[in-house]
Amino acid sequence: MKLSEIANLINGELTGNGDLDITNVGKIEYARPDEITFIANPIYERYYNSTNAGAIIVSKRFMPPKDSRNIPMVYVNDPYRAFLNLLEVFTPELKEREIGIHRSAVVADTAIISNVEVSIGANCYIGDKCVIGKHVTLFPNTVLLPGVIIKDDVAIYPNVTVHNNCKIGNRVIIHSGTIIGSDGFGQAKTADGSYVKIPQKGIVVIEDDVEIGSNCTIDRATLGETKIGKGVKIDNLIQIAHNVEIGENTVIAAQTGIAGSTKIGKNCMIGGKAGFVGHIEICDNVIITAAANVSKSITDPGIYSGYRARPQKQDLKQEALLRKIEEMQVKINNLEKLLNKNS
Amino acid sequence: MKLSEIANLINGELTGNGDLDITNVGKIEYARPDEITFIANPIYERYYNSTNAGAIIVSKRFMPPKDSRNIPMVYVNDPYRAFLNLLEVFTPELKEREIGIHRSAVVADTAIISNVEVSIGANCYIGDKCVIGKHVTLFPNTVLLPGVIIKDDVAIYPNVTVHNNCKIGNRVIIHSGTIIGSDGFGQAKTADGSYVKIPQKGIVVIEDDVEIGSNCTIDRATLGETKIGKGVKIDNLIQIAHNVEIGENTVIAAQTGIAGSTKIGKNCMIGGKAGFVGHIEICDNVIITAAANVSKSITDPGIYSGYRARPQKQDLKQEALLRKIEEMQVKINNLEKLLNKNS
């Protein structure tokens, strides 16, 4: 595609040779002369002079570094969005799904499957009384135990397990290997020190527009519902225990764990490897930084960080003081010497 | 069911209208007027006046808050146990298993499968010389590699893998996506900086009455056995490395990791996200709090906590002192000023 055509496609202003032939998009470090790249984040400006890309998409506010070479440019309002649009143009989707039920899939007679563009992959298992909506794709080797209800436009990747009676909303994406609705960790100690299992009778409800990463575990409620609110986005290897509730549009990065019955508010951002004890409540609009451990309810929006999470300002202040602890010790010793001399 | 019948069923003393018709059990925050709920933990007493439940099960020692409204009550010795019993009454099990071997399962000719109520689900794979006991359920898409031995009354959920020669005791439950007996992480560095794999020839032995959560990884021993003791309960996403041994009735919360050859005693309680280095020993009756990292053997029972785990009393004391570090700095500066003035 000619560079001038690309500029038109993304509503950009072109400088340089519009006849340049562009065959793909590429990252600024690796792009080749027949590829177009972009700069959205200033930290990538350092590649401006060294990139092999044929052209660069930049913001209308972009100022090239001094003494920099000439390279064809396309100025747009939002370089990243423009780039994403080009990505779609240059990388057509692989045909990954076939409409229909693969001959090797096992589907219970009592399951109800929409006849509108559903794709059930090889070796899937669909249990008794499951209900599957329109435009749903189950990739190979996925298991739905009895009574699972899946709404429309859902994609479930391979080797996922959804346990009985769990409910999955519209446009939900569940990535490979994730387990929805396994038993919560409920064990009651008995007099002799052994434990008896507490039956886990609730379900998991995943609301519309949720995306869940790979190899996560979301346990069913002991009673009632473990609930993942509308628009929540969850990364990989995340543990969500029984009866947890997560508010709308909260995002959670990889390897975070949330213990039983804890409630997370709306629009929160939770970094990777964070931990939450059980039975606490986090209000809306809270940011938890990576590797923070939250052991008490949070009632004020803001940023919280640290091994024992507290407001980030406090945490950073104490951290700064800690780094002066050697200096403090020296001062104390000097004061002692001085006093001993004086007295 | 009439409330008076329920009171009889759970050996309780009824106050209020015994003719009330109860159709289900419910959590105190969400229960409806035709449901019965319970208070076992005092933190739920705050819902006493606001619950919509038709009746509440409470302890015989329960005192209603002052000025509280009248609501039918059932007084019992152990409200939680009474509630669990009712749970069984009101929520009959879904029929999730069918006796027999599903036509899509692949079973080696040399496998020996009990003819007493075994259920092998769709798309399961059972390798050479596996032995499967009575009343065992393998849910769909589970894989047993050759030589696995499973005793009686075991349930293995979907997408589990058990590697060759591992042994699973009576009444064990393994939840979805868990891997038993994959190779331990044994790599020997060579002169050129690359690594060669150390063969992992041992097995995993899971004793009776163990429950293992979803997406865990329990590695086979390099030689000998990785051993999960009788009655151990393990939550989700837990890593147990080669040659680890865990003593009877120890419970471990989600996302904890135990490195190679470490031995954990009996009756320990280990919080979520805890970590243990390899080659250490933890004695019986130890409690490790969530997110603690244990790098040395522990020889005294008790509670251990902190990023570098130590006895909780020490840990909390130091944490309290740390919070005074600013104050300390101020004092030091004042002392310095005072001394400078004086001298």
Add this chain to the structure above:
Amino acid sequence: MKLSEIANLINGELTGNGDLDITNVGKIEYARPDEITFIANPIYERYYNSTNAGAIIVSKRFMPPKDSRNIPMVYVNDPYRAFLNLLEVFTPELKEREIGIHRSAVVADTAIISNVEVSIGANCYIGDKCVIGKHVTLFPNTVLLPGVIIKDDVAIYPNVTVHNNCKIGNRVIIHSGTIIGSDGFGQAKTADGSYVKIPQKGIVVIEDDVEIGSNCTIDRATLGETKIGKGVKIDNLIQIAHNVEIGENTVIAAQTGIAGSTKIGKNCMIGGKAGFVGHIEICDNVIITAAANVSKSITDPGIYSGYRARPQKQDLKQEALLRKIEEMQVKINNLEKLLNKNS
């Protein structure tokens, strides 16, 4: 096998009864009289007098403890290697793979599979245009989505998913339940607080001689490649985010997480449960201790440790100072009293 034959086999010098019949190898704590064991690590010397083993392999520099009993010994240069060799002799491999494509596997017509000793297990799925090299083993229930390319001598264990177009080098081992190439966690916030998915169009490239543990997640790049370098060894439950690159011969222990676009150098050693924020670079020959969190680029080789990782020397020094904080407080208070008295 006679002990004298074993001594020959491992090039060792025998002391004691060479006619002893040895039937297996065993760990020093558990070995029986007809088994041979070894001491490579001095911490196992404490078992020297108590082991029931029939013979012990030791280093040529080994000195038995004073007053110790007589037991047949084989002196070698490297006891551990000698032991590994015997392990191979005494424990023949189970027949776990059968050459050919199992009748229950589903293989796309357009997939290209080498005819040299490939084993495709039960219930595997191989998508459109996959390419599979010589001597490859796919264990049961593994899924390759369309376009996956696998070179020679690769083993992929059960319930693994490899997503479309990912590339796997020669002699790679992927353990059970691991997910290669699921979507990176790319979400763009919109004006109303909800998120839109950023398409993940790149792939994962796994170079030669890599071993990846169980239930890991390695996300595909947004664009370009997530790259696992030649000879890298990865333990279980590890998260590797989109566009991460890991240099040759780096080893990573269980439950570590590496956030998006971070680059790890060659020959690094990373402990378990470590965390790395996104968009940083770690140079070659860095050691990160277990549970350390790395939030900045590292440009100097060495050991880094701590909740907020820094050079280990600094970290341990501060930790030692922290343990004196109570003493410091006492001193300050004494100084204050003294000064108050003096003034």
